[in-house]
Amino acid sequence: MKPRFVETFVPPAATFLLTTAAAEFGIRAAGVSPLLLPTPSAVARAALQHAPTLLPALAMTAQAVAIGLALSIALGLLVAIALSTSRWVERAFYPYAIFFQIVPIVAIAPLLVIWFGYGMRAVVAAAFIVSVFPVIANSLAGLLSVDPALRDLFRLYGASGFARLWKLSLPWALPNVLTGLRIAAGLAVIGAIVGEFVGGGGLGVVVLEAMRQQRTDLVFAAVLHAAALGLALFAAVNATSHFALRRWHTQETEP
Amino acid sequence: MSRRAASKRAVAIGMAALLAIPACGGEDAATRATAGKVALALNWKPEPEFGGLYEAQRMDAFAKRGITLELTGGPGAPVVQMVEAGKVEFGIAAADEVVLARDRGADIVAVFATYQTNPQGIMVHAARGLHSLADVFAAGGTLAVEPGVAYTKFFEKHYDLTKMKIVPYGYSIAPFLGDPTLAQQVFVTAEPIAARRQGADPQVFLIAESGFNPYAAVVITTGARARAETKRLADFVAALREGWRGYLDDPTLANALMGQLNKEMDADTFRLGAAAQQPLIEDAFAKQSGVGAMSLERWATLGRQLQELGLIGAAPAPRDCFVQVETLQSPPEPLR
Numbered sequence: 001m002k003p004r005f006v007e008t009f010v011p012p013a014a015t016f017l018l019t020t021a022a023a024e025f026g027i028r029a030a031g032v033s034p035l036l037l038p039t040p041s042a043v044a045r046a047a048l049q050h051a052p053t054l055l056p057a058l059a060m061t062a063q064a065v066a067i068g069l070a071l072s073i074a075l076g077l078l079v080a081i082a083l084s085t086s087r088w089v090e091r092a093f094y095p096y097a098i099f100f101q102i103v104p105i106v107a108i109a110p111l112l113v114i115w116f117g118y119g120m121r122a123v124v125a126a127a128f129i130v131s132v133f134p135v136i137a138n139s140l141a142g143l144l145s146v147d148p149a150l151r152d153l154f155r156l157y158g159a160s161g162f163a164r165l166w167k168l169s170l171p172w173a174l175p176n177v178l179t180g181l182r183i184a185a186g187l188a189v190i191g192a193i194v195g196e197f198v199g200g201g202g203l204g205v206v207v208l209e210a211m212r213q214q215r216t217d218l219v220f221a222a223v224l225h226a227a228a229l230g231l232a233l234f235a236a237v238n239a240t241s242h243f244a245l246r247r248w249h250t251q252e253t254e255p
Numbered sequence: 256m257s258r259r260a261a262s263k264r265a266v267a268i269g270m271a272a273l274l275a276i277p278a279c280g281g282e283d284a285a286t287r288a289t290a291g292k293v294a295l296a297l298n299w300k301p302e303p304e305f306g307g308l309y310e311a312q313r314m315d316a317f318a319k320r321g322i323t324l325e326l327t328g329g330p331g332a333p334v335v336q337m338v339e340a341g342k343v344e345f346g347i348a349a350a351d352e353v354v355l356a357r358d359r360g361a362d363i364v365a366v367f368a369t370y371q372t373n374p375q376g377i378m379v380h381a382a383r384g385l386h387s388l389a390d391v392f393a394a395g396g397t398l399a400v401e402p403g404v405a406y407t408k409f410f411e412k413h414y415d416l417t418k419m420k421i422v423p424y425g426y427s428i429a430p431f432l433g434d435p436t437l438a439q440q441v442f443v444t445a446e447p448i449a450a451r452r453q454g455a456d457p458q459v460f461l462i463a464e465s466g467f468n469p470y471a472a473v474v475i476t477t478g479a480r481a482r483a484e485t486k487r488l489a490d491f492v493a494a495l496r497e498g499w500r501g502y503l504d505d506p507t508l509a510n511a512l513m514g515q516l517n518k519e520m521d522a523d524t525f526r527l528g529a530a531a532q533q534p535l536i537e538d539a540f541a542k543q544s545g546v547g548a549m550s551l552e553r554w555a556t557l558g559r560q561l562q563e564l565g566l567i568g569a570a571p572a573p574r575d576c577f578v579q580v581e582t583l584q585s586p587p588e589p590l591r
Binding site for chain 1: 420421425430
């Protein structure tokens with residue numbers, strides 16, 4: 001346990017300390033204005049000083065991200081399963097799934113307010129729109145890659161469609177689904193922040209306010225909170241992946 | 256130049272280059288200076304609020320003083336940062352931004368204030384029969400404003416906003432057109448005219464009505480440049496004033512020029528916008544002291560207000576906030 005811990009945490013911690021220290025001294029030595037680039041210590045001070053603003057904002061963003069991501073997982077999986085049922089269905093709809101994935105969220109964000117009104121619903125919609133397509137694309141790839149020999153085996157034993165899906169395709173696709181989720185988790189945070197720029201609330205509005213008030217240190221502090229949220233979700237997906245797959249997928253059993 | 260200063264300069268230029276990527280290409284400040292060029296970063300598209308600048312360009316007011324002016328920037332440009340980093344010599348900002356920048360340690364000064372009365376207002380549907388800002392806030396509904404603007408804080412302190420749902424303004428009047436109880440921030444030269452053309456019946460209450468009235472479309476530069484290049488600055492401001500004089504007298508040609516650069520605004524809107532802003536630019540004070548002139552008292556009031564709102568630590572010395580170029584010898588007596 002102990003060496004594993006050292007192996008896992010020491011290298012990133014060392015990188016963090018070194019880059020932070022380098023940034024701190026570099027910015028101070030060069031005399032860069034705090035308006036252009038704040039020192040890490042100034043950002044930390046802003047984070048502490050504005051914790052009463054940042055933490056409720058973080059909670060609000062986290063809530064929107066959680067709802068958006070949950071919708072993405074549920075609907076994304078359903079769509080992927082539907083698309084995987086037949087080659088024809090897949091060919092008819094998959095290109096459009098890719099097309100919508102390419103739609104820039106920033107460009108359509110103002111419309112979300114007109115469609116869903118100001119507030120949480122527009123923010124959830126933005127988080128959902130950017131995070132659902134990686135779920136669809138990766139799940140579908142997994143569902144379509146089932147070993148043909150196993151598929152034949154299931155057919156030989158006369159397994160029902162549901163049994164094939166539940167006992168073969170979904171378990172087979174699980175690593176791909178989780179890869180989709182890792183991507184979706186980070187994107188959902190970005191989507192929510194963009195949604196908040198137009199719909200209001202959360203860290204998005206804290207960023208806008210801090211920009212407007214020329215508090216560059218607070219902008220960085222808010223951005224770091226958003227990044228931490230993305231990181232926490234990523235870790236949650238990894239933990240799920242570990243518990244779900246450690247018994248059978250080599251990817252998780254190898255050290 | 257010492258090693259340390261050289262490295263400072265290298266970093267500053269690097270930062271400036273980074274900041275300027277979306278704004279303008281190529282030339283840095285040093286190259287421009289040798290060629291007698293200066294750059295000014297706008298904070299919005301070419302619209303009547305910049306009419307005097309384009310008129311000055313058109314009538315060669317800068318050129319005949321040996322200045323080649325390049326207009327850069329646009330919506331979302333980090334103007335204060337670009338000026339501070341020396342990427343551009345001048346920029347357009349609001350007076351409250353000048354005070355905030357000084358509080359954050361940046362040596363930014365105002366040299367010309369286009370609007371004596373702030374042209375921003377709150378637009379509502381006239382059918383609601385409201386008569387003042389106080390009425391607007393008492394009536395409730397949605398208020399769309401840019402998050403973090405100082406006047407919202409001022410409103411929160413001086414009015415009861417608990418009935419209002421405050422949402423971000425997304426630079427589109429579509430939500431206003433669709434919601435009879437929505438109130439939104441506007442520039443009197445733009446959104447109300449657009450809303451009327453779309454069939455709405457808008458009514459605007461200027462934010463200045465609340466007692467919060469920072470100069471707007473202020474031309475800024477760094478204090479160091481203002482002190483070091485007095486003559487060039489005086490020439491620059493004289494050219495700018497000449498341009499504004501020309502635009503106030505007849506905006507037609509400059510409007511046509513801006514219309515070519517900003518195709519989203521049609522000729523009619525330019526004409527109406529120019530007419531709407533006239534009294535805000537040339538009031539009694541500007542008639543006496545000249546277009547763009549500023550008073551010590553107004554800067555003192557603004558500093559005090561921003562401090563009361565908790566947006567700055569200590570109010571800056573009002574004298575540090577601006578340079579009255581044309582009367583460097585004797586600052587004008589504040590009117591009002």
